[in-house]
Amino acid sequence: MPKLTIDGREVEVDPGATILDAAEKLGIEIPTMCYLRGHEATTSCMVCVVKVVGSRGLVPSCGTPACDGMQVESATEEVRDARRSALELLLSDHVGDCVGPCVMGCPAHMDIPQMIRQIAVGQLADAIATVKRDIALPAVLGRICPAPCENVCRRAQHDQAVSICLLKRHVADVDLSSDEPYTPQCAEANGKRVAIIGAGPAGLAAAYYLQQEGFECVVVDEHDEPGGMLRYGVPDGKLPHDVLAREIAQIEKLGVRFRLGIRVGKAISMDEVRKQFDAVFVAVGEMNEGDAESLHLDPSDKIEVDGATYVTHVPGVFAGGDAVRRRRMAVRAVADGKEAARSIAQYLADQEVIGPERRFNSRMGKVSESEMAIFLQSGSPKPRTKPFGVAEAFSIAEARTESLRCLHCDCRKPDACLLRQHAQTYGARQSRYKADRRSFVQQTQHPDVIYEPGKCIDCGICIQIASEAGEKLGLTFVGRGFDVRVAVPFGETLAEGLCVAAERCVAACPTGALAFRDDRKPPPGTTQ
Structure with missing residues (x-):
């Protein structure tokens, strides 16, 4: 039986085995796309290439027989570059979006198409779970969000965008009015404590997601009531306080604790907060003169923060929301809170702090009239639905009618697609090889x-x-x-x-x- 080495490790395989078979026996992962075990190898995608020492060029591991004495390299820069190039060639000819344009337009990258499809078939309990994976305050945002997702909705190219924001509000309102509003499962307490300074949208979102991961969250705010600018900066007529209170109650239900009427930097020092907690998230909203200095973050009244990880120069201290972005958009603040929670969780688990995963996404761009006609076959031809009631809220029937207008722009296999998975792993770029789409x-x-x-x-x-x-x-x-x-x-x-x-x-x-x-x-x- 042939013996060979792969990446310096020896393995013996049956006669007729391929290099890919040998690698699998060693537990060495080699990417494949055009290969399916039990079927003839076509060696067309060239994503599984490896280097056989002493031979010219690279060979496809799925179709190259393993020979006695063969020395194979599967993880060199030359091999990785070749795999990346193979993927980029495939991507240059790829026509389709991994996720819908609406998802890319949403600062929180909520799975909007999935929510819409669940509304269409009456699965509202599933829809709220989909929403809250990325949006901690959907009933609030359903009333005040400027809907950047609708600005890029492909349906708008034909007539009018799908009413995404109102659909999100519908799902959240139905849930809040139910006997048992949705409560996500929380991991067991891990003994780590996080202080969140500021009970506005960023702080509330961070607490919501960190508590689910087993961290004990305490939200500290100088006001008497939580909500930040949502409570004190938005008129009650636009955002009823009882709606905000009910969504905050759902966050508190997870075990999040609030310490109100306390100004960090005055009633308690930042040093003391850092001593009592394992990590701190600063989400105080727009900073006033002297705030940053009192928080020991920067004497220039600007928080210096890494935009990808929310890490500040102070160990264990993170910051997000309007304190660093100045965008005054609640959905962006909520997204900051969710993403900062991921970085804080990584920090407290002694992992490399890289922030939330940035997934590869293929994008088609603007479509022609003939292509739009194809997309329209997946959606209802009806015009945009206008709520009949005075409260500007959808009824169940109206929400279903509006949801059926979605064109299903997103891929039907976004998580199972090997092209997307390997493109992510190898850092492939869709625009590397220019070609007419x-x-x-x-x-x-x-x-x-x-x-x-x-x-x-x-x-x-x-x-x-x-x-x-x-x-x-x-x-x-x-x-x-x-x-x-x-x-x-x-x-x-x-x-x-x-x-x-x-x-x-x-x-x-x-x-x-x-x-x-x-x-x-x-x-x-x-x-x-």
């Missing part, structure tokens, strides 16, 4: 599956699966050169090509090229 195409003839050729990497896995399943027509490659694409033979539809193997093809597709429709229910116990 192909037109967006969507084939919807199949009752369960949608096919988007612009996301296909021509791996051929679905062709092999369809053939093995005995499909009468199945799938094949059509075209030549750069124009080659996977399609059903003889110009037939996907419904005729995939009669029995559709589910297996969707599961095996390395991107979102083949995906289930929204209304298709996956088999019990599985999720897409």
Whole structure:
């Protein structure tokens, strides 16, 4: 049996095994996209390349036999650069958004399309959980947010944006008026304490997310009531105080404690706060003269903070919200609080403080009229819904009607897409190789599956699966050169090509090229 070394580690494999097989035996992870175990290796994506010492160039590990005495390198800079280039070539021909434009426009990057789809099918309990993963105060923001997400909503290119802000408010209001409003699960207390200076939107959000991770949060504020500028800077007619109070009560319900009427730097020193707590988050809103100095942050009345991690120059002290951004936008402050909570959690866990994960996102940009016509097939043709009641709030029926206008711009497999995962890992850039974007195409003839050729990497896995399943027509490659694409033979539809193997093809597709429709229910116990 052949013996070889990979990254200096020796391994013995069965005759006929590949370098990829050998690497897996050693627990060495090599990225793949066009390879599926048990199927013929097509070696088309070149993402799995490695270096065989003594040979010229790099070789695909999925299709290269392991030979006795072979020395393989899988993690050198040369190999990483080659994999990155392979991914960037695939991305240059990729047509599709990983997430909807609305998500990118939301400072908190809330999964807006998911919330909308849950409203459409009446799953409001799931919708509030989706919202609160990223927005700690949705009933508040549903009333005062300037809705930057709607400014970039693709539907606005056709008629008017989806009423995202009102839909968020609807979900939150229904939840708050229920007998048991949504309460996220909290981890067991870990013994670490965090002081949050300021009970405004940034401080409240930070407390909400840190408490869920097991940290004991104490919010200190100089006012008699929590809320910061939400309470003292927004008229009650625009943001009723009882709505704010009910959302704060949900945060307090998690175990967050409030110490009100206390001004840090006057009633208690910053040094004393730092002694009593393991970390401090400064979220005091707009700073007045002398505030920064009294907090021992900077004598120039400006908090010096890393914009990606919210770390200040004082160990264990973080800062965010209007104290550092001066944007006066509550949704941005809430996003700061959520993101700062991630950095604080990393700090208290003795991890490298890198802040929230910045995921790779493919973006299509503006679409043509013909492409818009395709997107419109996924949404209701009705105009923007206007609430009938005087309170400017949707009824359940109105919310559902409005939610059906969403065009589903986001990818149907954003978390399962290997192209996105590997692009993130290798720092690939979609714009590295300039090319004219192909037109967006969507084939919807199949009752369960949608096919988007612009996301296909021509791996051929679905062709092999369809053939093995005995499909009468199945799938094949059509075209030549750069124009080659996977399609059903003889110009037939996907419904005729995939009669029995559709589910297996969707599961095996390395991107979102083949995906289930929204209304298709996956088999019990599985999720897409």
